[in-house]
């Protein structure tokens with residue numbers, strides 16, 4: 359993507375960063391298997407019952423986070439990637455609560471592309487600058503409440519950008535049970551034009567870093583595949599969380 363000098367905004371705003379790591383592969387969703395550097399921000403407006411990244415969510419972990427500006431983050435991305443313009447995945451926590459617009463602008467200047475993973479609870483106009491927007495609204499098992507108007511607005515910001523550049527919008531929902539499945543069906547009906555990725559949830563507590571219940575995850579995935587096929591829901595793509603199968607709940611891989 360090319361950007362004009364006028365719309366580059368490399369500010370000195372402070373961004374809370376939990377960790378920057380990679381290159382590794384994206385383990386889930388539409389970009390599964392793609393090499394990427396992750397920038398995981400600190401802080402989240404949700405408290406999902408099964409969150410596996412509480413170290414990037416809870417204020418009690420704040421002392422482990424780093425307050426960084428755009429240039430410091432980008433310097434680390436460049437160091438890790440060896441200056442190869444890879445995909446950068448903005449994750450969290452909820453990265454949408456951080457001022458990431460300048461990082462996207464700076465990275466684009468150097469040929470990097472940007473994906474964000476967010477639940478869609480905070481809609482930002484700068485979503486329009488992304489190359490990939492993955493929205494992962496949280497189903498009932500998370501014990502969170504979806505604010506639909508915010509999800510609508512997140513999609514609108516990205517959709518409006520399509521007249522200036524290619525931006526791929528995807529939905530991704532973690533499924534644990536029938537209620538989650540019904541929620542995913544509703545989301546797909548609400549946004550029929552957006553590709554939907556479903557993934558079987560990992561029920562192993564995050565403190566069990568390596569001993570996850572792989573057979574339990576695969577059984578749930580099998581159920582999910584049978585469920586979508588029986589419903590003739592052919593618009594859904596069912597995927598595992600590849601990183602979980604490979605590396606369990608380990609951080610930084």
Ligand code: SF4
Pocket residue numbers: 402403404405406408409410411412415450451452477496
């Ligand atoms: S939205 Fe994501 S990071 Fe935030 S609490 Fe839920 S699972 Fe954890």
